Amino acid sequence: MGVKECYFPIFVSKAALEREKSHIADFAPEVAWVTKSGVSELAEPVAVRPTSETVMYPAYAKWIQSYRDLPIRLNQWNNVVRWEFKHPQPFLRTREFLWQEGHSAFATKAEADLEVLEILDRYALIYTYLLAIPVVKGRKTEKEKFAGADYTTTVEAFISASGRAIQGGTSHHLGQNFSKMFEIVYEDPETQQKQFVFQNSWGITTRTIGVMIMVHADNQGLVLPPRVACIQAIIVPCGITVNTKSDEREQLLQACKKLEAQLDAKGVRCEGDYRDNISPGWKFNHWELKGVPIRIELGPKDMKANQIVAVRRDSGEKLILALDDVESKIVQLLETIQDSMLEKAKKDMVSHTKLTKNWSDFCKFLDAKNILLSPFCGEISCEDKIKGDSARDEEAEPGAPAMGAKSLCIPFEQPAAITPSDKCIHPSCTNKPKFYTLFGRSY
DSSP states (O other): OOOEEOOOOSEEEHHHHTSSHHHHHHHGGGOEEEEEETTEEEEEEEEEOSSSHHHHHHHHHHHOOBGGGOOEEEEEEEEEEOOOOSOOBTTTBOSEEEEEEEEEEESSHHHHHHHHHHHHHHHHHIIIIISOOOOEEEEOOTTTSOTTOSEEEEEEEEETTTTEEEEEEEEEEEETHHHHHHTOEEEOTTTOOEEEOEEEEEEEETHHHHHHHHHHOBTTBOOOOTTTOSOSEEEEEOOOOTTOOHHHHHHHHHHHHHHHHHHHHTTOOEEEOOOSSSOHHHHHHHHHHHTOSEEEEEOHHHHHHTEEEEEETTTOOEEEEESTTHHHHHHHHHHHHHHHHHHHHHHHHHHTEEEOOOHHHHHHHHHTTOEEEEEEOOOHHHHHHHHHHTSOSSOOOTTSTTSOOEEEEEESSOSSOOOTTOOOSSTTOOSOOOEEEEEEOBO
16 A cells, blocks of 8 residues: 555644644543653643644655655554543553554545545454454544544444444544644645645554454453464363373374474464363363464374364364364364354344334334444434433443443445435434434443
């Protein structure tokens, strides 16, 4: 894609942060300020970046003079701080988190619009291809879009255990909002006039890890998709007792190490657990907790039968595999597990996605831990009513079962066309609906 890596400072001056008023207004409650150096008060507080637009764009204004300097497409992997005071949760909502944030500048809006969707497609692939998690691609409503953006696109995932959705990654078209603030201009080759650039920003965070855990884990621990598992197969020697002779023990260990080398040569990320101070049963529990996709059991009886026992972490299924060409069989099993995990998560999402045009059903489905597709007018005031009126009168953390429904996205794939007889989902709304919108409780 031509994106280059960079790194910008973590600290932002107050003047730079406040140049884009609507942008900082959205982040203001979460900005962490440094006010002291040792015991001395700073003349002006310095912000710890909540995001890097205002750090990077003064440099863009210096670098971009001509159309020949475009496009600029930069990415940085860094940490940001957003001072969450209520209900921080590991991976999902933390005061400091790691992410990649990309920032690009183009001569034309068409180029910028194209990149927004290219990036979003890559984020969707991270979830579907790597993490075995289905997502809904769509556009955020005006209420939920990124502060300072013309529009925001998103991938939304669903956690069936809690009945809550979670934003997986966002790609924003900033239009010329920031280029006008930071005077990022180029000279048009045809008119020789100064033109403001069109900009995008896009990011995905360590929240993806939390989503993966919540979608796939069970009561025994993690369940890792093979494509992202650090260890895809763990070999556990079995059948060693106090009566096992030393040469038999050594033969078994050598057979395990040979198998480990064979799988490693085939590209399988494989390790052996050769600790002799704990039992095989303890090891089984240990690696189940770690979420390793395949456990391979090999004992003296298996060696005589020229076989192994492979146990799937996702389903618990035990398979007897002949040692002949076992490497290819394990590779194929890993693909089967990956596909099976994605299919299971898809079924969960589909079965918990309800289409409704009725407000009473909307609230009933919401309380039954579903996400909802409903006609919506798109107005911010109406969205506020939907969230307020679908909440239950209970104290709860944001997004928890008593909270009201918020808009998740306007799906690119609409379930149906809006008809003249359709009404906005909120019963008091008199505006015509514009599109089906996905609603739900959210992390």
